[in-house]
Amino acid sequence: MFPECFSLSIIQKCNNKKFLSVAPIFKNQRVYYLTHLPYEYTQPQKNDLSFALGRCSFTKPGVHLKPARTGKFEFEKVASGIKGLDDITGGGLPKGRPALVSGGPGCGKTLFAMEFIARGITEYGDPGVFVAFEEKIDDLKKNFKSMGFELDDLVRKKKLILDHITIERSEIEETGEYDLEGLFIRLGSMIDEIGAKRIAIDTLEALFSGFSNEAILRSELRRLFLWLKDRGVTAVVTGERGDSTITKHGLEEYVADCVITLDHRVTNQIATRRLRIVKYRGSVHGTDEYPFLISSSGISVLPITSMSLTHTASDERISTGIPRLDMMLGVKGFYRGSSVLISGQAGTGKTSITATFVDAACKRNEKCLFFIFEESESQLIRNMRSIGIDLEPWTKKGLLKFHAVRPTAYSLEMHLSMMLKLIDEFKPRVLAVDPISNLYPVGDDIQVRSMLMRLIDYAKSLHITGLFTNLSTDSATETYALEPTEMHVSSLMDAWLILKNIEGNGERNRVFSIIKARGMAHSNQLREFVLSDKGIQLLDLYKGTQGVLFGSARMAQESREKGERFRRNEEVARMKREIDNKRQVMDNEIALLKAKFAREEDEMKVLIGQDVSRENEVEKTNEEIAAQRKVDR
Amino acid sequence: MTKKADFKEIPETKKRVKGDFVDLRLYVADETPRCLTAYENIRKICDEYAGGKYRITVVDLLKHPEIARRDEITAIPTLIRMPRTEGRRKIIGALTDTKKVLEGIDLPKKTIYRDQGKIRQINPAH
Numbered sequence: 001m002f003p004e005c006f007s008l009s010i011i012q013k014c015n016n017k018k019f020l021s022v023a024p025i026f027k028n029q030r031v032y033y034l035t036h037l038p039y040e041y042t043q044p045q046k047n048d049l050s051f052a053l054g055r056c057s058f059t060k061p062g063v064h065l066k067p068a069r070t071g072k073f074e075f076e077k078v079a080s081g082i083k084g085l086d087d088i089t090g091g092g093l094p095k096g097r098p099a100l101v102s103g104g105p106g107c108g109k110t111l112f113a114m115e116f117i118a119r120g121i122t123e124y125g126d127p128g129v130f131v132a133f134e135e136k137i138d139d140l141k142k143n144f145k146s147m148g149f150e151l152d153d154l155v156r157k158k159k160l161i162l163d164h165i166t167i168e169r170s171e172i173e174e175t176g177e178y179d180l181e182g183l184f185i186r187l188g189s190m191i192d193e194i195g196a197k198r199i200a201i202d203t204l205e206a207l208f209s210g211f212s213n214e215a216i217l218r219s220e221l222r223r224l225f226l227w228l229k230d231r232g233v234t235a236v237v238t239g240e241r242g243d244s245t246i247t248k249h250g251l252e253e254y255v256a257d258c259v260i261t262l263d264h265r266v267t268n269q270i271a272t273r274r275l276r277i278v279k280y281r282g283s284v285h286g287t288d289e290y291p292f293l294i295s296s297s298g299i300s301v302l303p304i305t306s307m308s309l310t311h312t313a314s315d316e317r318i319s320t321g322i323p324r325l326d327m328m329l330g331v332k333g334f335y336r337g338s339s340v341l342i343s344g345q346a347g348t349g350k351t352s353i354t355a356t357f358v359d360a361a362c363k364r365n366e367k368c369l370f371f372i373f374e375e376s377e378s379q380l381i382r383n384m385r386s387i388g389i390d391l392e393p394w395t396k397k398g399l400l401k402f403h404a405v406r407p408t409a410y411s412l413e414m415h416l417s418m419m420l421k422l423i424d425e426f427k428p429r430v431l432a433v434d435p436i437s438n439l440y441p442v443g444d445d446i447q448v449r450s451m452l453m454r455l456i457d458y459a460k461s462l463h464i465t466g467l468f469t470n471l472s473t474d475s476a477t478e479t480y481a482l483e484p485t486e487m488h489v490s491s492l493m494d495a496w497l498i499l500k501n502i503e504g505n506g507e508r509n510r511v512f513s514i515i516k517a518r519g520m521a522h523s524n525q526l527r528e529f530v531l532s533d534k535g536i537q538l539l540d541l542y543k544g545t546q547g548v549l550f551g552s553a554r555m556a557q558e559s560r561e562k563g564e565r566f567r568r569n570e571e572v573a574r575m576k577r578e579i580d581n582k583r584q585v586m587d588n589e590i591a592l593l594k595a596k597f598a599r600e601e602d603e604m605k606v607l608i609g610q611d612v613s614r615e616n617e618v619e620k621t622n623e624e625i626a627a628q629r630k631v632d633r
Numbered sequence: 634m635t636k637k638a639d640f641k642e643i644p645e646t647k648k649r650v651k652g653d654f655v656d657l658r659l660y661v662a663d664e665t666p667r668c669l670t671a672y673e674n675i676r677k678i679c680d681e682y683a684g685g686k687y688r689i690t691v692v693d694l695l696k697h698p699e700i701a702r703r704d705e706i707t708a709i710p711t712l713i714r715m716p717r718t719e720g721r722r723k724i725i726g727a728l729t730d731t732k733k734v735l736e737g738i739d740l741p742k743k744t745i746y747r748d749q750g751k752i753r754q755i756n757p758a759h
Binding site for chain 1: 660662667671694695698699701702705706707708709710711722723724725726727728729730733734736737
């Protein structure tokens with residue numbers, strides 16, 4: 001740790017003498033300060049130096065070691081206002097301290113510095129000073145007007161001071177020792193005039209081209225940074241990139257607190273800009289290279305967004321626009337905020353399904369954003385009309401927005417940034433990207449996957465449902481072989497539909513299946529569908545003896561089965577009639593038997609009756625005879 | 634220091650002063666040893682090479698910081714010969730190198746002295 005408070009008082013007293021050099025060394029897990037004092041000051045001087053140095057004792061010349069306090073070292077940060085940078089640095093640039101921004105020509109250093117100042121004024125109310133050594137004030141004003149920074153306005157409001165300092169070697173004659181107090185006075189007067197909290201100096205290396213005495217310059221630069229810290233202004237200093245050093249003249253030595261490098265390189269014929277935080281003392285920061293863009297609204301560092309996977313999941317389900325597909329997806333459809341991959345070979349109907357989904361969402365009055373990497377907007381609208389989906393009224397109403405661009409036109413980061421920007425501006429509820437496979441020529445697997453991951457993450461954090469179509473470039477075989485890239489991308493997706501064209505019987509039929517749908521019980525059927533002028537229609541399954549059939553085979557089977565059924569029905573009817581007849585016959589026979597029996601019964605009854613009456617007669621006669629004979633039997 | 638002018642009193646020399654009148658402006662910041670040395674040096678130089686026909690205006694930038702911005706002064710001490718024309722350089726430093734100072738303020742390296750009202754020149758030996 002550099003005890004700057006100590007050296008400041010030393011410098012003020014030392015004038016032209018050598019400065020105290022202090023370096024921390026680590027020994028036995030404690031920090032020690034190695035001090036080496038110039039010979040003149042080895043005698044202890046109680047009044048100023050010993051007080052200033054504090055922990056270092058110097059009873060003898062040379063090296064002294066004393067343990068130092070190890071404590072937490074946390075800087076306060078000031079928000080830079082540059083999109084994405086504050087996320088990476090965890091708050092912004094260190095407050096009251098200088099930050100160095102280095103880069104080659106055209107990397108965006110001046111823009112960085114100017115945005116820091118301008119946004120500090122417009123967004124945080126911090127007045128600022130911009131000191132330009134190389135560009136003229138009028139040029140600056142003109143250049144930044146196109147970015148939306150009205151510098152004239154800010155100057156008039158006394159929130160900004162733009163100053164140009166000319167250091168022209170031909171104008172200067174050096175005769176003897178000097179210092180740069182004039183520069184300090186100028187900066188001081190500017191800072192005091194508006195009470196500036198931020199200052200940008202672009203670029204300090206111009207001093208090296210003006211003044212030839214490097215020793216003086218270096219000591220003055222060191223003094224400048226301490227002076228800036230003293231003033232409590234947060235400074236952004238730009239420097240030109242050196243061959244092997246961060247800056248050509250080694251400014252990074254003096255700016256110990258925050259060093260950022262900007263890079264502009266061309267890979268695969270596509271130019272990408274990257275930003276890297278080389279050093280940020282006292283703060284946790286990402287050490288990766290972050291791609292950034294310079295757009296019409298300034299610098300935007302591509303955010304990492306919520307890569308921590310903390311987005312909440314919604315329980316709401318939304319319809320796909322195809323009711324039978326909703327049935328297959330656990331009855332209700334996709335979850336809101338989920339990501340859906342629709343992959344298939346050429347001509348399988350991916351865009352059509354996507355368009356149907358988008359159409360359904362628009363009907364629900366939800367905004368949709370459709371990114372097309374393959375067709376133009378009007379072409380897609382025309383093509384979808386052929387299946388009965390008219391997307392034009394939605395675009396007119398402002399519910400649907402298309403963004404068609406060739407993927408090879410820009411780098412992946414530029415695409416991502418444009419997409420995120422559009423999402424921010426348009427605030428859709430449904431996002432469609434058709435197709436993502438066109439991004440592969442622009443970057444390699446890792447880059448495309450990383451870009452998609454960020455896009456999906458961003459969409460999920462905003463509860464935007466995303467549909468992504470992917471063209472699989474497999475041979476026209478019936479079996480579906482998964483490509484490695486597709487497998488990687490599919491792990492980012494919550495649902496995956498694969499569309500196939502099944503060949504057979506001299507024709508191709510459209511078929512799809514749901515490979516996965518997280519969080520719901522989905523159908524495992526291989527379902528046939530057709531694109532008609534009424535849209536996408538799912539057809540019923542027909543299982544024959546050979547298995548599931550599609551297309552004309554299905555129709556043939558359908559008609560065959562229909563015939564079968566008809567015949568069976570006939571058969572059954574006939575049998576029914578036969579039975580009826582038989583019953584009829586049986587009934588008749590029974591009737592006859594009954595009749596016969598009834599007759600016989602009658603006869604019997606008559607005979608019995610006759611018999612009984614005869615018996616009675618005989619009895620009666622016997623009684624009468626007995627009565628007459630006046631005897632008992 | 635003598636010949637210290639107040640800000641309001643610095644006259645703007647718009648036209649060339651006749652003859653070899655040397656109008657110099659020395660920008661300093663506080664009375665540091667270097668600035669004092671510079672003043673002494675320029676006084677000596679003027680005495681020797683400008684023959685009394687000179688005026689040195691010393692501007693203390695700490696007291697008048699706006700002048701630093703107006704006149705674009707970066708290094709201290711800075712010496713400029715007025716009026717500012719094309720090709721007139723800023724001479725910075727403690728002015729210890731006499732030759733450079735003379736070149737910078739356009740004075741010929743010839744000692745001038747007044748002898749009974751007439752001006753005579755002596756070519757220096759070196």
